Amino acid sequence: MYKLLLRPLLFLFDPEKVHYFTFGMVRFLSKIPLVSSIFRGLYQVKGIKLQREVFGLKFKNPVGLAAGFDKNAVLYNELANFGFGFIEIGTVTPRGQEGNPKKRLFRLKEDQGIINRMGFNNAGLEAVIHQLKKNQGKLIIGGNIGKNTDTQPEEYTKDYLQCFKALHPYVDYFVLNVSCPNVGSHAKLNDKEYLQELIQAVQQENVTFKNQKPIVLKIAPDLNTHQLDEIIELVAQTNLDGVIASNTSVSREGLKTSKNQLDAIGNGGVSGQPVKDKSTAVIKYLSEKSNRAFPIIGVGGIHSAKDAIEKLEAGASLVQVYTGFIYEGPKLVKDINKALLYSTNLEGL
Template sequence: MYKLLLRPLLFSFDPEKVHHFTFSLIRNFSKIPGMTSIFRSLYVVSDKRLERELFDLKFKNPVGLAAGFDKNAVLYNELANFGFGFIEIGTVTPKGQVGNPKKRLFRLKDDQGIINRMGFNNEGLEAAVSQLKKNKGKLIIGGNIGKNTNTKPEDYTEDYLECFNGLHPYVDYFVLNVSCPNVGSHAKLNDKDYLLELISEVQKANVKFDKQKPILLKIAPDLNNNQLDEIIALVNETKLDGVITSNTSIDRSGLKASNERLTEIGNGGLSGQPIKAKSTQVIKYLSEKSQKAFPIIGVGGIHSAQDALDKIEAGADLVQIYTGFIYEGPRLIKKINKALIKKAN
């Protein structure tokens, strides 16, 4: 029903407006008595064979929702009813910010992709904490954190630490987002020496808490093998808990969209089917070259159960969807989990 009826209707409107409309729709439907049970009966798959233990956390299933969908942690309780095993909120910055000027979100329908240059638009740390206090404990929550756009380079680490310390009691794991192409003044975050400093400071903050939380690094899909070797060395040196691969891409090669359309859209990060193969290849390289030295969460272009299985076969321990959720609808989560059960037999 989603692909035949609902998606064509939603795709006839501005993507960002539809995003907010969909949030309202899910929230309001979930308030109707009995609807939560209906959603869960339609989409949730419960099976011991789906459970995964990673980072000292027990995931009900390995299919998560990537950061960027529920930036402000306002819908994670309702989204849990669609069968996700975990949800990553954010990217959260210390202060709320409006992000880049609109229009900043674009569909590439023929490519089954999305280009965005949102620019870490979010309501800030305090708002996220307020929402996370409403957590009903349905599933694992990740906190994706970043810096404010206007923060000076010498203060980047303080931004990450403020978010880390503020969210620590309310999330189960953290993601350092240093690879988003849609935020200005990000060059320093790609410098290995700075990454060593940032990770070290966040880890120092982590040990001050009674219970430490896993810390992961989210990387871009456009890294070459030498850069991926540096990531492996970085993870080994800092003892990071894992890597999420990958963020959105700035590469536009091989798209069906015309050059005129791409010029009209302008800059932004590409997600969805066009980055599927690239993301999977990065997972495979990291897994094989490191000899599976650290956990990997695979994300990028998962639009079918087979896409998810390919990521896992390449070396991913968990997977996340975002653009595929928009194009394929909530049944995608169930299809992936059913395929995983079948494969386990």
């Protein structure tokens, strides 16, 4: 029903406006008695075979919702009814910020992709914590954290630490987002020496808590093999808990969308099917070169159960969807979990 009726209608309107309209509709419908139960009946798949233990956390299934969808943690309780095993909120910055000027979100229908240059728009730490206090404990929550756009380079670490300390009681794991192409002056965030400094600072803060939280790094799909080797070294040197591969891509290579349309859109990160193979290649390289030394969350271009299984076979321990969820609807999560539950040749994935 989603792809035949709802998606064609929703795709007639501005993507960002549709995003907030859909949020409002899900929240409204979820308040109607029995509707949440109906959603769970339609989309949730349960089974011991789906359960995963990663980063020392127990996931009821390996399919998550990537950061950027529920930036301000306003809908995670309702979204849990659609079958996710975990949801990542954020990216959260210390202070709320508007992000980049609109229009900043674009569909690439021919490519089944999206270009965004949102710029870490979010309501800030206090607003997000207010929402996280409403957590009903339905699933694992990740906290994706970043810096404010106007923060000076010498203060980057301070921003990450502020987010880490404030969110620590409310999320199950942390993601250091250092690979978003849509925030100003992010070059320093790609420097290995600075990353080592940042990770160590966050880990030093982590040990001050009684219950330490896993910390993972989100990387770009555009890294070359030398840079990926540096990531492997970085994980080993800092005892990082894992990696998310990958964020959006700045490349426009191979897109079916016309050059004129791409020029009209301008800069931004590409997600969806155009980054599928690239992100899978990154996962495979990291997994094989490191001899599976650390867990990887695979994200990028997952629009079907087959796409998800490719990520898992490449070496991912968990997967996340975002653009595929928009194009395929909530049935995507169910399809992936059913494939994993009922297939006989996927033992160990």
